[in-house]
Amino acid sequence: MVIYGVYIVSKSGGLIFNHDHNVPKIEVEKSFNYPLDIKLNYENKKVTVAFGQRDGINVGHVLTTVNGTAINGRELEDGRDVLEMLEQPESFPVTLKFGRAKMTTNEKIFLASMFYPLFAIASQLSPEPRSSGIEVLEADTFRLYCFQTLTGIKFMIVAEPSQPGMEILLKRVYDLYADYALKNPFYALEMPIRCELFETNLQALLETVEKSGISNV
Amino acid sequence: MTIHNLYIFSKTGTLLYYTEWNRLNKSGITKEEEAKLMYGMLFSIKSFVSKISPLDSKEGFLYYKTSKYTLHYFETPSGLKFILNTDNASQTARELLQQLYREVYLEYVIKNPLCQLNEPIQSELFKMKVDELFKKSPLFLSRSI
Numbered sequence: 001m002v003i004y005g006v007y008i009v010s011k012s013g014g015l016i017f018n019h020d021h022n023v024p025k026i027e028v029e030k031s032f033n034y035p036l037d038i039k040l041n042y043e044n045k046k047v048t049v050a051f052g053q054r055d056g057i058n059v060g061h062v063l064t065t066v067n068g069t070a071i072n073g074r075e076l077e078d079g080r081d082v083l084e085m086l087e088q089p090e091s092f093p094v095t096l097k098f099g100r101a102k103m104t105t106n107e108k109i110f111l112a113s114m115f116y117p118l119f120a121i122a123s124q125l126s127p128e129p130r131s132s133g134i135e136v137l138e139a140d141t142f143r144l145y146c147f148q149t150l151t152g153i154k155f156m157i158v159a160e161p162s163q164p165g166m167e168i169l170l171k172r173v174y175d176l177y178a179d180y181a182l183k184n185p186f187y188a189l190e191m192p193i194r195c196e197l198f199e200t201n202l203q204a205l206l207e208t209v210e211k212s213g214i215s216n217v
Numbered sequence: 218m219t220i221h222n223l224y225i226f227s228k229t230g231t232l233l234y235y236t237e238w239n240r241l242n243k244s245g246i247t248k249e250e251e252a253k254l255m256y257g258m259l260f261s262i263k264s265f266v267s268k269i270s271p272l273d274s275k276e277g278f279l280y281y282k283t284s285k286y287t288l289h290y291f292e293t294p295s296g297l298k299f300i301l302n303t304d305n306a307s308q309t310a311r312e313l314l315q316q317l318y319r320e321v322y323l324e325y326v327i328k329n330p331l332c333q334l335n336e337p338i339q340s341e342l343f344k345m346k347v348d349e350l351f352k353k354s355p356l357f358l359s360r361s362i
Contacts, residue, residue, distance in 0.1 A: 004271045005271075019232065023271050024271060024272060026272070026273070032220040058273045060273070061273075062269075068308065100272075100273065103268070103269075107268065111265060111268055111269055114261060114265055117261075118258060118261055118262055118265065121257075121260070121279065122246060122283055122288070123255060123283065124243055124254070125244060125251065125254060125255055125258070126285055126286055127221035127222055127237070127240040127241065127242055127286055127302050128221070128241055128242055128285040128286050128304075129241055129242040129285075130285070131242075131283045131284055131285035131286060132283050132284035132285070133283060134281045134282070134283055135268075135281075135282050135283055135284060136281065137262070137278075137280075137281040137282075138278075138279045138280055138281070139270060139274055139276070139278050139279055140268075140274050140275055140276040140279060141264045141270045141271065141273070141274045141287040142270055142271060142272075144269070148312045158269065158271070167240055204348065213355070
């Protein structure tokens with residue numbers, strides 16, 4: 001029973017609120033000998049695993065620390081290049097820590113605006129007339145629920161596939177939005193929501209739902 | 218329960234096969250344009266899903282649901298994509314797509330030396346077998362229009 005996050009997207013497709021609830025942290029630390037048996041690549045300012053999945057290190061994971069010290073882009077603290085260092089036999093044995101890349105705020109804004117056309121195309125490509133956009137999208141690791149209000153704002157929840165009652169929860173989040181964001185005189189429509197009361201109430205709601213199910217709210 | 222339509226795309230995005238059974242809404246664009254739109258949407262969904270997923274995913278995107286229909290998606294490791302639109306009551310359509318790949322596509326396209334890969338499927342036998350498979354499925358129940 002896990003809710004991973006809540007997103008609110010405005011009528012024009014901009015991300016106005018996001019809350020990471022329970023995001024699992026995936027990290028693996030392991031020591032390696034020369035030569036390195038996984039293939040690393042440098043892309044999007046990150047050193048990622050391109051090939052050679054093993055011991056919980058998966059393709060797509062990002063290299064975070066080398067011998068316990070964090071790396072910055074592709075550079076070590078002393079300014080040396082990570083990929084060059086890993087090609088030299090004298091730097092081994094070495095301890096590398098890999099983790100799943102965490103989304104930055106920029107990436108979240110990017111993803112929110114990416115969902116907007118998907119929602120519209122899904123309704124256009126419908127074999128039945130008068131279809132709505134995407135309401136539920138399921139992948140093997142999560143399920144995304146989307147609820148669009150009459151005024152065009154989208155509420156989205158990312159949760160575990162087995163979590164029940166998410167459609168009702170979306171409406172509860174809408175209630176909270178109407179109560180604490182819209183009634184706040186300092187909140188401008190279509191702008192990011194920065195209302196403390198809204199956040200604390202949302203947090204409390206998500207926790208109750210995770211603990212005791214949707215029937216108690 | 219109804220099955221609306223079926224798309225098969227190759228690894229590179231060519232529409233290999235399209236057929237429809239119960240489709241009330243014509244999208245108002247040509248079939249080629251619609252296929253491009255569909256492939257583009259699926260491509261974006263795939264990248265969206267891999268980024269937003271909190272855990273490492275294996276199969277990735279499975280289906281999405283709107284108020285009127287469900288789109289089921291099945292991709293083979295070789296990149297072949299099967300897309301089936303059904304109504305919201307049909308939950309087991311993914312197995313049907315796997316069956317289509319295993320029992321129809323492999324048998325009548327891959328094992329047919331005259332079928333060019335990466336080009337639209339012309340084989341009449343294949344078309345017949347696809348129709349047969351879906352019409353005998355319990356999900357296929359044509360409504361009186």
